Amino acid sequence: MRLPLLFSMLLAASLQVTAVPVAAGTAAPENAQVYFIWPHDGTVINGGKFWVRMGLRNMGVAPKGTDVPHTGHHHLLIDTDLPSLKEPIPNDRNHLHFGAGETEARIELPPGKHTLQLLLGDKDHMPNDPPVMSKKITITVK
Amino acid sequence: MRNPFSAVALALALLFTAAPAGSTDAPANAYCYIGWPTDGTVVAAGKPFRVWFGLRNMGVAPKGVAVKNTGHHHLLIDADVPPAGQEIPSDRNHLHFGAGETETMLELPPGKHTLQLVMGDDKHVVHSPPVISKKITITVR
Numbered sequence: 001m002r003l004p005l006l007f008s009m010l011l012a013a014s015l016q017v018t019a020v021p022v023a024a025g026t027a028a029p030e031n032a033q034v035y036f037i038w039p040h041d042g043t044v045i046n047g048g049k050f051w052v053r054m055g056l057r058n059m060g061v062a063p064k065g066t067d068v069p070h071t072g073h074h075h076l077l078i079d080t081d082l083p084s085l086k087e088p089i090p091n092d093r094n095h096l097h098f099g100a101g102e103t104e105a106r107i108e109l110p111p112g113k114h115t116l117q118l119l120l121g122d123k124d125h126m127p128n129d130p131p132v133m134s135k136k137i138t139i140t141v142k
Numbered sequence: 143m144r145n146p147f148s149a150v151a152l153a154l155a156l157l158f159t160a161a162p163a164g165s166t167d168a169p170a171n172a173y174c175y176i177g178w179p180t181d182g183t184v185v186a187a188g189k190p191f192r193v194w195f196g197l198r199n200m201g202v203a204p205k206g207v208a209v210k211n212t213g214h215h216h217l218l219i220d221a222d223v224p225p226a227g228q229e230i231p232s233d234r235n236h237l238h239f240g241a242g243e244t245e246t247m248l249e250l251p252p253g254k255h256t257l258q259l260v261m262g263d264d265k266h267v268v269h270s271p272p273v274i275s276k277k278i279t280i281t282v283r
Contacts, residue, residue, distance in 0.1 A: 037177065037194060053177070055194060060242025061202035063209045071204060071242050101201025101212050103244050 025085075025129045026122035029070055032059035032132045034118045041137040048141050049108045052076060054098070054118055059132065064099030065123050072120035072128050074098040076105060079114050082133065088125040097125065109141050165227035168269035169211055172200035174259045181278040187252045193217065194245040195259055200273060205240030206264050213261035213269060215239040217246065218277075223260050226272045230262045238266065250282045 037053035039045065054074045062071035077083075080094040091097050098105060118134035121127055177194040185191045195215045203212035221235040232238050239246065257280060261273035268274075 051198075053196065056244050060204055060239075061244055062207060062242050063201055063203050063212060066203060066207050066209070068204045068207065068242070098201075101203050101209070101242070103195075103197050103202055 025124075025126035025131070026067075026072065027069065028072065028120070028128035028130060028132050029058050030130065031057075032070075032120075032128070033057040034059075034074070034120050034132050034134045036116065036118065036134060036137060039116070039137070039139050041135070042139070043137075044140045044142060046142050048110060049106065052105045052107050052116070054103050054105070056103075056120070056132075059120070061101050061103060062123070063101040064097070064121075064125065067123050072122050072132065073101060074103065074105075075119045075121050075125070076107070077115075077117040077119055077136075078107075078109070082117070082119065085127045085131045089119060089121045089127065091125070097121070099125075111141050113138055113140050115139075164265075165267055165270040166208075166213070166263035168213065168261065168271060168273045169199050170271065171198075172211070172261075172269075172273045173198055173275075174200075174215070174261055174273050175275045176257055176259055176278055179257070179278070179280050181276070182280070183278075184281045184283060185250075187282050188249075190247045190249040192245060193248050193257070195239075195243075196275075197244075197261070197273075200261070202242050202244060203264070204242040205238070205262075205266065208264040213263050213273065214242060215244065216260050216262050216266070217248075218256075218258040218260060219248075219250070220256055221258075223258060223272065223274050224268055226268045226270045228268055230260065230266045230268060232266070238262075240266075250280075252282050254279055254281050256280075 117136040120132040258277040259275035
């Protein structure tokens with residue numbers, strides 16, 4: 001029994017060692033806040049095209065690849081839950097990246113209810129530490 | 143214009159004067175605007191108010207970051223826009239947002255004030271063409 005115990009201790013130790021270098025996003029100020037300037041929760045939009053205005057407080061916008069403290073770039077999550085906050089934000093139809101430092105986006109959505117949420121990502125599209133995310137809002141396209 | 147060479151020389155001279163040295167290009171359709179307050183807004187004296195900066199067809203980047211089609215916001219208070227290719231002064235009338243900020247809190251003395259946004263490049267130089275908002279007038283009382 002001693003050998004398996006030693007083995008499992010060694011295994012645990014090696015796991016700990018490999019678990020240490022977890023990728024962490026760029027530091028964000030504690031009071032940083034990302035929010036929708038427009039639309040608001042419950043907004044009804046006639047026609048599927050609209051501009052989303054992305055607001056950020058106590059922090060700055062920087063394009064992807066830019067290593068400046070207390071900055072990040074906007075990501076718009078459409079009809080999806082928050083992705084893992086320990087991995088780069090996916091890049092697909094439900095996770096739009098604004099790596100050119102955009103603060104507004106022209107979006108087109110089919111009729112129906114949709115959820116929108118903003119999540120800031122750092123130079124490598126990793127959520128910041130602590131993560132900076134907006135409230136998830138629901139809009140209706142008519 | 144008999145001499146075709148002088149025509150070319152003139153065209154070249156015009157080209158060089160039209161594009162000031164040292165200015166970064168901005169997309170022709172880029173524009174910035176003051177999201178709030180709007181022209182004619184009256185705000186209460188002694189109470190800071192939030193100004194948010196709108197930017198379309200262009201991105202925000204902090205000072206010192208040279209990425210194509212980006213710049214950072216400068217808020218002009220009771221001041222005129224410097225010409226394209228010129229560095230924007232940094233003083234009480236020319237606020238720089240070199241950390242990539244897209245909004246700010248502002249407090250102004252009672253009276254009428256003009257506000258205007260202008261984008262500056264990585265070195266605080268006005269783009270070519272300049273990306274400038276409408277100049278608005280607000281009243282503090």
